[in-house]
């Protein structure tokens with residue numbers, strides 16, 4: 001793995017920002033972790049997922065309601081990922097460690113593995129955001145070219161058309177292939193995976209067996225394989241597409257910057273926090289509905305700067321971050337609506353799909 005270092009000689013920007021954020025929490029006397037708004041949301045989402053799953057298994061349905069319910073279940077599972085799992089695995093859901101630990105396992109209930117994800121996301125992605133060669137979130141080459149340093153192949157000309165399809169099947173690929181690939185290769189792109197304890201290995205295998213049981217074996221036994229196939233495909237389309245699009249809109253849009261780490265050593269010209277500002281974008285900050293469902297992931301700038309603060313505080317923190325960015329003459333990438341962010345993402349992907357050196 002190339003050794004990447006940031007220009008952290010003075011941390012001027014981050015020091016100033018942290019001071020302002022600390023003042024906010026001191027003044028408002030709020031805890032940095034979640035509160036009743038987050039707990040209520042967690043209960044609603046988890047109950048919705050259990051109800052939809054039970055409905056799909058025990059209530060006979062014709063294909064159309066089955067398709068709609070399965071898509072909706074996938075969407076709800078993605079929302080559990082954004083709201084409950086993401087905060088818990090960052091340690092920001094609750095001040096009690098055991099609560100974060102248990103709720104972090106909701107990722108395993110979705111099919112993933114929280115040990116691998118914590119390293120892929122909390123360490124690799126959050127530190128080396130948009131650095132090609134390290135950040136797993138943009139390592140989709142040769143299937144998708146997500147930044148100009150990645151090699152181009154002629155099929156990329158069509159990538160803006162086929163990426164929605166890949167996003168739709170991303171959760172199946174992730175749960176049934178990528179997790180095993182990382183587990184057996186013991187690395188995330190070029191970063192070695194930390195040593196797993198016996199308990200970690202057991203949780204990995206037990207979770208994967210339970211996934212096969214609850215998402216494949218039991219539904220086939222209760223509904224038959226045709227109904228299961230419809231359920232499994234549609235649920236994953238809802239889950240995979242929702243997860244992919246929300247994470248992609250945060251970093252892979254026209255407004256964000258990329259870097260690459262090839263060779264042995266790479267020095268990033270900015271301090272870490274400025275790198276986060278330049279490689280991250282918010283979207284639809286004024287929509288309470290999107291903020292509720294996306295678990296504050298539409299405030300990715302605030303999340304990347306303060307991942308250990310619960311997402312329910314991000315709308316308030318965004319005002320502080322914007323002020324600090326303006327004072328330090330830094331960009332604050334915020335797309336006004338979800339639609340604007342989607343357009344920016346696919347326009348960016350289409351541009352990258354063009355043969356390098358040709359003007360579209």
Ligand SMILES: [Zn+2]
Nearest residue numbers: 090121303307
């Ligand atoms: Zn995160």
